[in-house]
Amino acid sequence: MTTAAPTRSVLPPGASATGPEGDHLTTRPRPFPLVRHSLALAGRSLVKTRRTPEALIDVTLQPVLIMVTFVYIFGASIAGSTHDYLQYLLPGILAQSIAQGxxxxxxxxxxxxxxxxxxxxxxxxxxxxxxxxxxxxxxxVRYVIVAVVTIGFGYVMGFRIGTDPLSMLAGCALAVLFALSLSWVSVFVGMKARTSGSVQGMMFMLLMPLSFASNIFVDPTSLPGWMQGFVDANPLSHLVGAMRALFLGGPAGPDVLWTLGWCVGLVAVFLPLAMRAYRKRV
Incomplete structure (x- = not known):
């Protein structure tokens, strides 16, 4: 009695045998591994946010409290009326909040x-x-939330867009792009700092002068002359100027170009620094 020799399966290039039954499954390397794995890990971040909604306080309640405080306490003194100051202030509060986010x-x-x-x-x-x-x-997602909350609550308070919805969306997209670029500064600090508490302290120490020595709260011409040079070069001042033009009307081109240039510069400098610090840390 003769036994037939087992048939040997020939798999195509890139195929592998998997499964407990020895089934042959053709597998091919999937393209763009960095994109795929980055998006998967981005989903992990969203799951963490969904499970700890209190982590969204800085992009939900904080801009609302700042807007209410400045509009109703300082608005009449600075701009003559709370409505006029709200129109001036809201793009600045959105820029400040999205940067702090x-x-x-x-x-x-x-x-x-x-x-x-x-x-x-x-x-x-x-x-x-x-x-x-x-x-x-x-x-x-955090940056989109802060944009929706700030503009939505601003409409409740009386803020109105003076241009059109597409210009408003362009202003919000520019703010989100700037926040993504600024995030690499925070990532770099997070890789270099020893504790999470020190990261927060260092980042707020950086953002405080950028927020207050800018055109967010007052007209820069009312500031001391020695400070106006810093205000003119401040990336937040350019972002706010671009958003005011896109929200309320006026020439937006120069400030938009300056903001895009700052975005490119921040990514070009701090992304490599963050990656280098990450490799040394882990």
């Missing part, structure tokens, strides 16, 4: 480092930079 990413990443989560990421077959890129992409 970038602080949390550095705090969260530093906290993940302390917990050892990045040690697990390092053992996974994913690009080394995917956890950082995914964290930045996951913060887009």
């Amino acid at each position: 970038a602080v949390s990413i550095g705090v969260n990443l530093n906290s993940d480092l302390e917990k050892g989560i990045f040690d697990r990421f390092r053992s996974l077959p994913i690009p080394r930079s995917a956890p950082l890129v995914g964290a930045v992409l996951g913060d887009v």
